[in-house]
Amino acid sequence: MDEDRAVQAEYLKALAHPTRIRIMELLEQDGHCVTNIGEKLDLKQSNISQHLGILRSRGILSLRREGGHSIYCIKDPRALEILQLVRQKQAS
């Protein structure tokens, strides 16, 4: 199906951004809230929120609310495998 490849492309596109790669690296350890991520990455809140929204809309991240905070976590571990492969490629 051709629709499938569009979905696949969207999925890869979600990972294909330096900031979103950094977010994935950060969340690999633990869930974090938006403010926290923004501080660690030194980026504006709205920007982080948008990036998180993109990753979530593709099913890569999940979100739970916890006392006024939005805690984002990695939902799809295959995204980490993909990033691992990309890193290997670079090392070679």
Added chain:
Amino acid sequence: MDEDRAVQAEYLKALAHPTRIRIMELLEQDGHCVTNIGEKLDLKQSNISQHLGILRSRGILSLRREGGHSIYCIKDPRALEILQLVRQKQAS
């Protein structure tokens, strides 16, 4: 390094397009020339050539000339592993 993530993002971006995914699927079997790919995918020659150029510039494809034809082949099999993971994700 932050430069690394930019390179990683470029690599993923190269795969993050429906047409380029189709090209990867086609080349998974065998190398093909530009005209051939253009016919199978029913797309303009210049468009195909551009997509192939992108995949090649990221080290994903390689090119050999053969009697007036440019034969493109998959150079980095890790790209196939990545696409495989993306497909799995979709199936789940």
Added chain:
DNA sequence: CACTTTTATTATTATATTCTAATAATAACC
């Protein structure tokens, strides 16, 4: 309830991608 904190959304601007069409470059063939 006012106030603050946290997050999401919207509008805008700047940049990047993608496709098409046209042209150039390369190499086979007669």
Added chain:
DNA sequence: GGTTATTATTAGAATATAATAATAAAAGTG
């Protein structure tokens, strides 16, 4: 050498992405 076939490159227009700033929404705190 001229012609054709194949591929690459360029320019242009349309669309998509990304960052910022501003605002809205939601929820905790005093």
